[in-house]
Structures are given as C-alpha cells and as structure tokens.
Amino acid sequence: MTDRLPPLTALRAFDAAARHMSFARAAAELNVTPAALSFQIKSLEEHLGQPLFHRLNRSVELTEAGRVLAPGAAEGFQTLSAAWRAARRLQDDKTLTVTAGPAFTAKWLAPRLYEFAQANPDIELRFSASLRMMDFDRDEVDVAIRFGYGPDPDLFALPLAFEWLTPVLTPQLAAQYPTAEDLRHAPILFDTSVDHLLRPPCDWETWFRAAGIDFNPTHGARFSQADHAVDAALAGVGVVLGRRALVVKDLHEGRLVAPYGIALRTKAHFRFLCPKGAEDRPQIRAFRDWMLREIEKTASVSESLTIIPVEDVLPKAALDSPTPRQRPE
Structure with a gap:
C-alpha cells in the first residue's frame, strides 16, 4: 500500500457524494454525469483497495473507510478553497471588505464614507457589521475594526486612538x-x-x-x-x-x-486589524490612512x-x- 495521494478529481467526487449521500446530486454539483462521477469514485476505491460506499437500491451509505475519509476530505477542500480565494484577492486592488461592529459602523464609518468615496473613487467598499470574531480567509474580509484590549500577535494591529x-x-x-x-x-x-x-x-x-x-x-x-x-x-x-x-x-x-x-x-481601544503583510496593499493602505486623517480632524x-x-x-x-x-x- 502506498501513501501517494489519489487524483484530486477523484477525491473531489468522493467529497461531494459523501456530503449529499447521492451520486446524482453530487454529479449535478460538479456538473458531470452520474456515470463519470461513479467512475471517479470507483477509481478512488481501487487506489485505496477497499470500498468507500455501500451501493444500495436507491441510496448509498458510507463504509467504515468512507466515514474515516469524509471529514478530512471536506476539511481539506474547505481549506484549499479558502486559500485559493485569499490568493485571488491579492490580485484585487479595487475591492475592500471591512468588518466592524454595528455601533462603530453606524456612528463612525457610515457618516464619513462620502469623503472616502470622493477621495478613492476606484475602490469599491463592502461592509459587514458584525460582532463575531472573523477569520480573514474564511470570511473573505480585508480589514477588521475591533474594540478591546488585544494583544493581536498574529495580525497587523494599529491602535486608532x-x-x-x-x-x-x-x-x-x-x-x-x-x-x-x-x-x-x-x-x-x-x-x-x-x-x-x-x-x-x-x-x-x-x-x-x-x-x-x-x-x-x-x-x-x-x-x-x-x-x-x-x-x-x-x-x-x-x-x-x-x-x-x-x-x-x-x-x-x-x-x-x-x-x-x-x-x-x-485602556480598551479600537484597533485597525488585517493579516500581517497585507497592510501595504493599495486599498488597505488607502483606507488606513484615510481613517487616521479622519481621526485627526x-x-x-x-x-x-x-x-x-x-x-x-x-x-x-x-x-x-x-x-x-x-x-x-
């Protein structure tokens, strides 16, 4: 038995089938025929050396091997998708997604947005007024404004005032x-x-x-x-x-x-947060500098x-x- 990973297309077919517990619905999600999806899963089973599904008359069930593989496959594709989205965002210097609490959004950001839009007409701002802790990659957020004490050792953190x-x-x-x-x-x-x-x-x-x-x-x-x-x-x-x-x-x-x-x-204060290394992306730098100018006013x-x-x-x-x-x- 080899530890070499099977083809990604076969793992993707398995992940979709395991989530839907249906070859037909999985094939529709992946925009392939049920026969093509079944072939991919069969090749994965041959690579593994044991079945991943019990094929029943009108349904499928995971085998013990399938139940072991399914969580890791799902997590792997979620991680890969998040990394891909993050890499693609690096090419986008025209869109900026900001998350802040509802109060800060309503009382600080919203009344000032006209000035930012006037000074930066090429940047499209998107806001998420949320109090939950954000994952920059998973939630596709560029900047977070958060109130508290910190520290924020894994992020670029700028105290605002x-x-x-x-x-x-x-x-x-x-x-x-x-x-x-x-x-x-x-x-x-x-x-x-x-x-x-x-x-x-x-x-x-x-x-x-x-x-x-x-x-x-x-x-x-x-x-x-x-x-x-x-x-x-x-x-x-x-x-x-x-x-x-x-x-x-x-x-x-x-x-x-x-x-x-x-x-x-x-000692609690608002902080401007973004992933380390992202602080000098053009739209993030423009938004950060604009906030500091507004605070000075x-x-x-x-x-x-x-x-x-x-x-x-x-x-x-x-x-x-x-x-x-x-x-x-």
Whole structure:
C-alpha cells in the first residue's frame, strides 16, 4: 500500500457524494454525469483497495473507510478553497471588505464614507457589521475594526486612538443641567453594551467619582446597543456616558455637547486589524490612512477635555479584576 495521494478529481467526487449521500446530486454539483462521477469514485476505491460506499437500491451509505475519509476530505477542500480565494484577492486592488461592529459602523464609518468615496473613487467598499470574531480567509474580509484590549500577535494591529467616556447631551438639555452636580436630577441613559468588557469599569459611578461627586445613578433607560443610546441622547431623551469614537463627530459638529469637562480614559481601544503583510496593499493602505486623517480632524474634541485614566480614580480593589482580552465590536 502506498501513501501517494489519489487524483484530486477523484477525491473531489468522493467529497461531494459523501456530503449529499447521492451520486446524482453530487454529479449535478460538479456538473458531470452520474456515470463519470461513479467512475471517479470507483477509481478512488481501487487506489485505496477497499470500498468507500455501500451501493444500495436507491441510496448509498458510507463504509467504515468512507466515514474515516469524509471529514478530512471536506476539511481539506474547505481549506484549499479558502486559500485559493485569499490568493485571488491579492490580485484585487479595487475591492475592500471591512468588518466592524454595528455601533462603530453606524456612528463612525457610515457618516464619513462620502469623503472616502470622493477621495478613492476606484475602490469599491463592502461592509459587514458584525460582532463575531472573523477569520480573514474564511470570511473573505480585508480589514477588521475591533474594540478591546488585544494583544493581536498574529495580525497587523494599529491602535486608532485612545478611548475615553464623558457625559454628552444636546445643547438644549445641557442648558437645563449646567453643572455636574445638576446631573443628579437629569434623565440618565445607560449604554450597557460594554459593561462586561471594561475592566476597571468606566461607568456612571466611576465618572461621578472622578468629578468629586458621591453619586451612583441606578434609574434610567438602558440600551444594549451603543448607537441606540447615542441616538436617544441626540433626540434629547437624556444624557449618556458617550464613548469617544461613537460621539466625537456629533460633539465636533455641535449636535451634542460635553459641558462637564471630565472624561475617563480606558485602556480598551479600537484597533485597525488585517493579516500581517497585507497592510501595504493599495486599498488597505488607502483606507488606513484615510481613517487616521479622519481621526485627526476631531482631535480638538479630546484636547478640550480633562482626561483622567480610570486607574487613577478607582481604589486598588476595583483594579484587581482580570482584563478581558478581546471584544469583537
């Protein structure tokens, strides 16, 4: 018996038949006749020296050898297909597929896309708003924007900007609550989307502590999606502890204000991620450089705040909880 692999066409025929448990359906998938597919499987069985299928009257069943071979064949063709797609993408410098969380997509990317399209008319952008961890090859993604702590040792990882949180509200509502003390009586909104992530916590109680106020609000509307919480603040419903990336454009353009001057800085941050070696592909480099320019446009918002590291605010006991490594946002 030899370990030499059989012809790829025969293995492909077997894989299709094992998935469909039908020679006819497998032949249709591969666009060959059932007789041709049957011949390929027969040649594979001769190469192996034992049958892979039990041929029944109107169906087929895998033999023990077939059951052993089927998972590896399926995984092998999936891996080969992913590698082929990845290699083909290297030739494409006109399409860019980006994945980011729904909140970042809605509040950071979408409002700015016109500028990128104007500056890069030859690049076709495709977006996947998803929170799940991505496999760049399997999911055919070029760039991922993710929020968390890292590290990302197997990827090219570029921190986009440090992240802070500060109370934001409409100018009209701010006129009713001009001081931080007045927030005791304001309608408080809670963005709970990263409560489980930020360690140490950057919550309302911590912010009031940084402002020198002993207050821990517990009542108010709660939002599991960060962009919904920001939208509620924009509608004048209340005041939310807004994260920099999600509110900075609204602050820069005056739809929201941050009148209390204090922001909490967290070590969690958004990162620009792509496979190592891909960062200088033309469309990826163009998108990365554009993001950095856009961040610089609103840098004055951060400069207008007193930004306090959350570690400087909380007692040591609150700093001892483990730091989560990753958040697909």
